Amino acid sequence: xxxxxxxxxxxxxxxxxxxxxxxxxxxxxxxxxxxxxxxxxxxxxxxxxxxxxxxxxxxxxxxxxxxxxxxxxxxxxxxxxxxxxxxxxxxxxxxxxxxxxxxxxxxxxxxxxxxxxxxxxxxxxxxxxxxxxxxxxxxxxxxxxxxxxxxxxxxxxxxxxxxxxxxxxxxxxxxxxxxxxxxxxxxxxxxxxxxxxxxxxxxxxxxxxxxxxxxxxxxxxxxxxxxxxxxxxxxxxxxxxxxxxxxxxxxxxxxxxxxxxxxxxxxxxxxxxxxxxxxxxxxxxxxxxxxxxxxxxxxxxxxxxxxxxxxxxxxxxxxxxxxxxxxxxxxxxxxxxxxxxxxxxxxxxxxxxxxxxxxxxxxxxxxxxxxxxxxx
Numbered sequence: 001x002x003x004x005x006x007x008x009x010x011x012x013x014x015x016x017x018x019x020x021x022x023x024x025x026x027x028x029x030x031x032x033x034x035x036x037x038x039x040x041x042x043x044x045x046x047x048x049x050x051x052x053x054x055x056x057x058x059x060x061x062x063x064x065x066x067x068x069x070x071x072x073x074x075x076x077x078x079x080x081x082x083x084x085x086x087x088x089x090x091x092x093x094x095x096x097x098x099x100x101x102x103x104x105x106x107x108x109x110x111x112x113x114x115x116x117x118x119x120x121x122x123x124x125x126x127x128x129x130x131x132x133x134x135x136x137x138x139x140x141x142x143x144x145x146x147x148x149x150x151x152x153x154x155x156x157x158x159x160x161x162x163x164x165x166x167x168x169x170x171x172x173x174x175x176x177x178x179x180x181x182x183x184x185x186x187x188x189x190x191x192x193x194x195x196x197x198x199x200x201x202x203x204x205x206x207x208x209x210x211x212x213x214x215x216x217x218x219x220x221x222x223x224x225x226x227x228x229x230x231x232x233x234x235x236x237x238x239x240x241x242x243x244x245x246x247x248x249x250x251x252x253x254x255x256x257x258x259x260x261x262x263x264x265x266x267x268x269x270x271x272x273x274x275x276x277x278x279x280x281x282x283x284x285x286x287x288x289x290x291x292x293x294x295x296x297x298x299x300x301x302x303x304x305x306x307x308x309x310x311x312x313x314x315x316x317x318x319x320x321x322x323x324x325x326x327x328x329x330x331x332x333x334x335x336x337x338x339x340x341x342x343x344x345x346x347x348x349x350x351x352x353x354x355x356x357x358x359x360x361x362x363x364x365x366x367x368x369x370x371x372x373x374x375x376x
Contacts, residue, residue, distance in 0.1 A: 001087075001356075002356075002359075002360055003109060004102075004105050004106055004109045004359050004360060004363045005092065005105075005356055005359050005360070007027075007031075007105035007108070007109060008085070008092060008097065008101050008102045008104075008105040008106075008354075008359055009085035009092065009094075010027060011024050011027065011028075011067070011096065011101035011104060011105060012083060012084075012085040012092075012094035012095065012096055012097060012101055013083060013084065013085060014027075014067075014083075015069075015083045015095075016067050016068050016069055016096070016131060017068065017069055017070070017071055017072075018068035018069065018070065018131065018132065018133070018134035018135035019046055019047050019068055019131050019132045019135045019136070019139070019140070020068065020131060021048040021067050021068065021131035024067035024101075024104075024131070025048055025049075025050045025067055025129055025131070028050065028067075028104060028108050028127075028129060029050055029052065031108050031109070031112055032052045032054075032108060032111065032112070032127060033052075034112070035054070035111065035112040035115050035116065036054050036115060037052040037053060037054045037111075037125075037127070038052065038053050038054065039052050040052065040053075042143070042144050042147060044139035044140075044143040045139045046139070047130065047131055047132040047138075047139035047140050047143075048067075048130075048131045049128075049129070049130045049131070049132075049139075049140055049141075049143070049144050050127065050128070050129040050130075051126070051127070051128055051144060051148075052126065052127040052129075053124055053125070053126045053127075054115060054124065054125050054126075055121065055122075055123055055124035055125055055374075056124065057122075057123070057124075058122045058123030058124065058374075059122075059123045059124070059156040059157065059373075059374075060123060060124040060125075060126055060154060060155050060156050060157070061123060061124070061125055061126070061156065061157045061158075061159070061369075061370065061373050061374055062125075062126040062127065062128055062155045062157070062158045062159070062330070062335070063107040063111065063125075063126070063127050063128075063158070063159050063160075063161060063366070064127070064128040064129070064141065064158055064159070064160045064161065064326060064327070064330060065100055065103055065104045065107065065128075065129055065130075065160065065161040065162075066100065066129065066130050066131065066132070066133030066134065066140070066141075066326065067101070067104065067129060067130070067131050068130075068131040068132060068133060068134045068135065069095050069096040069099065069101075069134060070095070070099075070134050070348050072095050072350075073350055074350070077350040077351075078350055078351055079093070079351055080093055080094075082094055082095040082352070083095060085097070087356065090355060090356055090357070091353040091354065091355055091356065092353060092354050092355075092356055092359070093351060093352070093353040094352065094353075095352055096352070097346075097352050097353050097354040098163045098341075098342050098343070098344065098345075098346055098347050098352055098353065098354045099162070099163050099344070099347035099348065099352070100161050100162055100163055100341060100342075102341075102342055102354045102358070102359045102362065103161030103162070103163065103341045103342065103362065104129065104161060105359065105363075106161070106359055106362040106363040106365075106366055107127070107159070107161050107363075107366050108127070109363055110363045110364070110366035110367040110370065111125060111127070111366075111370065113363075113367055114367055114370040114371065114374075114375070118370075118371070118374070118375045121370075121374045121375050122374055122375075123156075123373070123374045125370065125374060126155065128141060128144055128155075128158075128330070130144065130326065133325075133326050137289070137326070137329075140326070141326040141329045141330065142326075142329045145329045145330055145332060145333060148333065149332075149333060154333060154334075154335075155330060155333050155335045156335065156336065157300050157335065157336050157337075157338075157373060158327070158330050158335045158336070158337045158338075159304070159337075159338055159339075159340055159366065159369060160174075160325055160326065160327045160330075160337060160338070160339040160340075160341075161339075161340065161341050161366075162174070162325050162327075162339045162341050162344075163341040163342045163343060163344035163347050164319075164322075164339040164340055164341045164344065165341060165342055165343040165344065166317075166343065166344070167343060167345075168312070168314070168343060169312055169342055169343060169355075169358045169361055169362060169365075170308040170309075170311070170312035170314055170316050170340075170361075170365065171312075171314060171316060171317060172316055172317045172318075172319050173301070173304060173305070173308070173316045173317075173318055173319070173338050173339060173340050174318075174319055174320065174321075174322065174325070174327070174338065174339035175225075175294065175295045175297065175301060175318045175319070175320065175337070175338055175339075176225060176226070176292065176293050176294035176295060176320035176337075177290070177292065177293060177320060177322065177323070177324055177325055177327060177328060178226060178227075178229075178257040178258055178259055178292050178320065178324075179257070179258045179259075179260075179262070179264070179288075179290055179291045179292035179328075180255060180256075180257055180258075180288070180289040180290045180323075180324050181255070181256045181258060181264055181267055181268075181286065181287075181288055181289075182234075182253065182254065182255045182256075182286070182287040182288075182289065183253070183254055183271070183284050183285060183286050183287065184251060184252075184253050184284065184285045184287075185251060185252050185253075185254065185275070185282060185283075185284045186249055186250070186251040186282060186283045186284070187203040187206050187207045187210075187249060187250050187251070187280050187281070187282050188203060188248070188249050188280075188281040188282065188283065189201040189202055189203030189204075189206060189246070189247065189248055189249060189250070189281070190246075190248065191240075191245065191246060191247060191248035192245075192246045193244060193245070193246070194243075194244045194245060194246050195244070197246065200246040201246075202246045202247070203238060203247060203248070203249050203250040203280075204238050204247065204250045206250075206278070206280045207238075207250045207252070207280075209278065210274070210275060210278040210280060211233070211252065213274055213278075214231055214254070214271065214274055214275075215231060215233065217231065217270075217274065219231065219256070219258070219262065219267065219270065220258075220259070220261050220262055221261075222259050222261065223259060223260070223261055225259075225294060225318075225320055226259030226260065226261070226292070226294075226320050227259070227320075227321070228259075229256055229257065229258040229259060229261075229262055229267070230256065230257045230258075231254060231255075231256050232254065232255050232256075232257075233252050233253070233254045234253045234254060234255055235252065235253040236250070236251065236252040236253070237250070237251055238250035238251070256271075258292060259292055259320075260292045260293075260294060264288055264291070268286060272284075289324060290324040290328040291328060292328075293327060293328055293331035293337065294320065295331075295336045295337050295338065296336075297318060298336075300336045300338065300373070301318065301336075301338055303369060303372040303373050304316075304338045304340060304369055306368070306372060307365050307366075307367075307368030307369045307371075307372060308340070308365055308368075310368055311361050311364045311365045311368060312361065312365070322344075325339060327339060340362075340365065340366075340369075341362065342354050342355070342358050342359070342362060343355075343358070
């Protein structure tokens with residue numbers, strides 16, 4: 001194995017199911033410290049966070065990522081132990097191989113190479129690494145960003161090492177993400193015997209036409225960089241389990257992924273107005289997991305694209321698709337963000353894997369980004 005492949009394997013061996021870190025950050029901090037980075041541990045509750053910096057003056061380029069992984073799922077569905085890195089047919093298998101321990105290894109070794117080869121680089125190089133991205137995302141990057149804001153510690157550019165590529169390494173970079181607004185909507189009825197419907201009020205019947213309008217409503221048209229907002233039902237339930245009882249309530253859990261043309265308030269107002277037009281007795285709980293963010297194409301994204309083109313031989317497509325990422329927290333600092341990483345075809349799946357040569361090439365891509373932004 002090459003050094004970056006070996007470091008990826010070492011990280012995979014640590015079963016850091018969210019929010020556990022189990023020594024991953026210490027392993028990375030050792031490499032960074034040896035290269036001259038100042039290490040600052042920023043734990044919040046049971047979440048381990050690492051902030052590491054080198055350099056003094058000029059713009060700050062930050063590399064961000066997470067050491068936590070999702071659970072393995074059924075072990076009998078894996079062809080090898082998910083926490084014993086295994087090489088087969090040019091791929092490295094293991095939980096976190098693509099999401100995103102290969103990205104962490106590549107960015108850390110690229111940074112140590114960069115500061116060795118360019119000791120007088122301009123600006124500051126930083127790392128923000130958390131163990132709370134796959135879980136609640138409360139005490140990880142979000143809290144570190146709050147602390148950085150409080151002490152006026154800026155981040156000008158950030159490369160998030162999420163597996164952003166689609167089919168092949170470098171074909172896609174994420175320059176923004178949609179916001180995510182969820183809710184639990186409960187329709188309150190009156191429970192009763194199913195043979196005496198006049199003595200009850202069936203909440204399922206009340207919900208059905210309301211749900212049809214919510215799922216067919218066109219909230220917006222999106223814009224040049226974002227698809228239209230998407231309303232999706234994630235779960236629904238009603239009933240006591242008995243076939244002869246009209247339930248007393250029915251509920252749905254829904255989510256809206258939205259672009260910057262909307263705000264949380266505008267979506268809440270639209271959805272509430274639709275509900276109230278149906279005259280139902282209802283209650284609703286709202287959950288906001290992230291606001292949309294977007295980086296306008298410019299010098300930063302151009303340098304990122306040039307680094308990818310030089311190593312991968314293709315021009316990346318700039319996208320805002322997919323779920324949320326910790327970029328949503330970093331963007332609140334006014335930071336320009338690009339997500340650059342390996343293909344995402346196996347993430348969160350059984351037999352997660354990454355191409356071995358993609359890990360090596362990703363290290364060279366990250367090195368090229370540093371050279372273009374801080375080495376000139």
